[in-house]
């Protein structure tokens with residue numbers, strides 16, 4: 041027997057929701073849906089839930105289990121599972137109100153809209169179909185809308201489900217409506233590129249890369265997007281090679297005056313891809329990297345001609361200049377065995393986007409690099425209580441979640457506590473911090489709410505954008521909690537006595 045909890049609520053009868061516990065005789069590979077059926081059959085519980093196909097095809101049975109969105113007919117039930125409805129208004133128990141979503145589909149005329157000139161093709165050609173094939177496989181479970189962080193903070197954003205629709209029609213030559221303009225009007229630039237919608241989609245639809253990024257690119261080509269602050273970032277990159285203005289001398293400039301072992305015959309030859317933020321805004325993280333690697337007996341080169349990775353341009357749809365950026369960096373880094381990154385966004389871009397331009401570098405993120413090989417012999421205890429924030433472009437962008445925690449485990453004296461949703465977006469990505477600062481602040485506030493009661497001294501992360509944004513968000517709430525790159529924490533452990 042296993043114990044399962046189900047959230048019960050009938051708005052017409054109940055003042056508030058309650059969790060009810062049931063014992064379930066679990067058979068091998070029993071699904072969440074089977075458990076709900078079992079409960080109703082054996083306890084006459086009358087729990088309301090949707091299901092139809094029982095085969096992962098109709099999307100009706102989506103629920104949250106332990107906070108994660110799943111299809112009840114596909115996910116296995118486990119002891120201690122807590123089953124709740126998706127994050128929409130509840131009609132009864134696990135049944136949510138879909139009428140607002142359905143109403144918007146109608147209002148936005150999300151069906152093929154042929155023009156009156158009889159010039160639209162009647163059928164799709166195979167190549168057209170290929171472009172939008174994945175976007176067509178949606179089963180309308182609405183999981184993506186249930187988890188989208190910006191959608192919880194603003195009505196300006198229609199949400200990933202609708203962006204997928206716009207993307208599907210924008211890539212369909214039979215459709216003649218203004219889908220790109222529509223998507224822009226419905227908050228195309230509110231998406232933080234966190235890819236939570238991609239993670240929860242039971243059909244593995246890449247709504248961000250396959251629809252939102254494409255729509256942003258098309259909107260830029262049509263002169264609709266991006267937002268004015270994004271244009272300034274492009275101008276800056278074109279002028280300086282960097283996406284931000286320097287606050288001081290800059291890390292690379294400081295390093296180039298005393299090059300670390302440039303002439304030495306290193307094996308393997310390791311280069312540090314700094315990214316704009318570490319070079320111009322958080323040079324102390326770059327120096328921490330050098331210190332940590334020195335303590336590990338590892339030499340690294342910081343090539344001086346490197347430029348922005350291109351992520352801010354790709355994420356906001358300004359892709360005309362990306363090929364040049366990729367070429368420049370490919371030339372600078374082509375002779376290195378390992379390219380180390382300390383910025384989640386840079387790492388994800390070098391690993392996931394550069395191959396689309398024919399450039400395949402051996403990119404290793406710093407926690408991947410250190411997790412198994414960290415020499416802890418000369419590390420002193422660090423008397424701090426910390427939590428860890430998973431940057432979206434590290435956890436979902438690069439699949440790195442265990443490695444930073446492994447490193448934290450090795451630091452003696454450190455007390456570690458997980459926050460409620462460590463991989464929930466902080467609000468800074470996708471051009472939202474620059475383009476929609478109020479929205480970024482609201483999403484950041486949710487992160488702060490998860491941190492403030494943990495009684496920690498610091499939040500550890502490995503992304504300069506997250507570091508900046510969470511620090512700002514904590515300050516706005518008047519909280520004296522530090523935000524540190526994991527390298528700064530390691531550096532601290534070498535220096536403390």
Ligand code: FES
Nearest residue numbers: 094096098099113
């Ligand atoms: S019942 Fe159809 S997807 Fe689960």
